[in-house]
Amino acid sequence: MAEIQLKSISKRWGSFVGVQSFDLTIPDREFLVLLGPSGCGKTTTMRMIAGLEGITEGEILVDGKRVNDLDPKDRDVAMVFQSYALYPNMSVYENIRFPLKVRGIDPSTHNEKVMRASAMVELDDFLHRKPAELSGGQRQRVALARAIVREPNVFLMDEPLSNLDAKLRVSTRAQIKNLSHELAVTTIYVTHDQIEAMTLADRVVVMNKGVVQQVGTPTDIYDNPANTFVASFIGSPAMNLIDGTVSGGTFTAPKTSVAGTGLPDGDVTLGFRAEDASLATAGEGQITANIYSLELLGDATMITVRIGPSLVSVKADKSFRAEIGDPVSIAIPHDQCHFFDAGSGQRLQN
Structure with missing residues (x-):
C-alpha cells in the first residue's frame, strides 16, 4: 500500500x-x-x-x-x-x-x-x-x-x-x-x-x-x-493547429472560416484532430485547400493540406483516390473545434 x-x-x-x-x-x-x-x-x-x-x-x-x-x-x-x-x-x-x-x-x-x-x-x-x-x-x-x-x-x-x-x-x-x-x-x-x-x-x-x-x-x-x-504533443498525428483571428464570432485564417465560435474578437488558434474532420462536398466545408500530400495508412488515407505555415491533416476512407494538387473541402464538426489563446496557448472556453 x-x-x-x-x-x-x-x-x-x-x-x-x-x-x-x-x-x-x-x-x-x-x-x-x-x-x-x-x-x-x-x-x-x-x-x-x-x-x-x-x-x-x-x-x-x-x-x-x-x-x-x-x-x-x-x-x-x-x-x-x-x-x-x-x-x-x-x-x-x-x-x-x-x-x-x-x-x-x-x-x-x-x-x-x-x-x-x-x-x-x-x-x-x-x-x-x-x-x-x-x-x-x-x-x-x-x-x-x-x-x-x-x-x-x-x-x-x-x-x-x-x-x-x-x-x-x-x-x-x-x-x-x-x-x-x-x-x-x-x-x-x-x-x-x-x-x-x-x-x-x-x-x-x-x-x-x-x-x-x-x-x-x-x-x-x-x-x-x-x-x-499538450495539443501538439499528444496524438499521432498531433492535433492540427491553425493560427487565425476571431471577428464577430467567426474564426478566419487562410483558406479557413469557422462561424459561431462564441469567442470575443482577437487572435486565436484553432485546433482539431485528423480523425474528427471529414471530406465535404466542394465549398461546404470550413477549409478549402489543395492536397499537399497523400499517405495510405492501410485502414485509412491521410490527406494533408497547407494552411499558411501549418500542415493540416484529415483522415479519409482507405478507398479515397486523388492526386497531389487536387482541391478538397474539409468539414470540422463544431463540437470538435478547440480554440486556444494565440499569445499564451491556453485553452479558451467557447
Missing part, C-alpha cells in the same frame, strides 16, 4: 530550474505516467521520488510519512531503467535473486519468489543463461522480474522500452500493462512516447520545461488539451 504525495517539489541547479513546484497526490495502486520531451523534468521528478536526487524545495510523503531524508534503500521502491543494468557474470536466476540477497531476505524463500517473478514475465526457459545470451526484450524482462521479486511498495520505471525495436515495444508494453493489473502496486512510469502514455496510464502528467502542463486521464488529455503544447 503506498499513496505518494508530492508537495510543491522543485529542483534547481544554480539558476537552472529542472522541476518547478510539482504538486500531485498519487493514490495507492495508480499507474501514473510522466510524459514530455527530453529535458522536461520527468526523470528528475522520478529520481527525487527514488531518493537518487536531492530536493531543492518541497516534501515527498509516502503514506503520510516524510521521506525527503531517507536513503534510496529505505524508501521501498524498485526501479527499472532504460539500460537493463544486469550483472553480466550472473545467470538470469541469480540476477533476479540478487535483491533478495542484498536485503537479507530469508534464503529459504528465494527460489519460490524468483520462480514466481520469472513466470510473470515468461523467463522460465532462460534462467540458466547469462545476459549476453539474451535479446534486448529478454533482458528487459529480467530487469522487470528483478524489480517484481522485491515486492516493493512503489515501482519506478524510467523509459524501460526505449531500447527495444518497435515490435518488441508493443509486446513488452502489453506485458507491463498486464503486470500492473496483476501486481496492483503504485507505479510511476517515465516516457517521451505518447502512445506508451495513452495505453498504459490511469493518469498522465504532461510536463514541459520543468512545469506540469496538464494532469488527467488519457482520454481527458486527448479530448480536452489544456494548451497548444
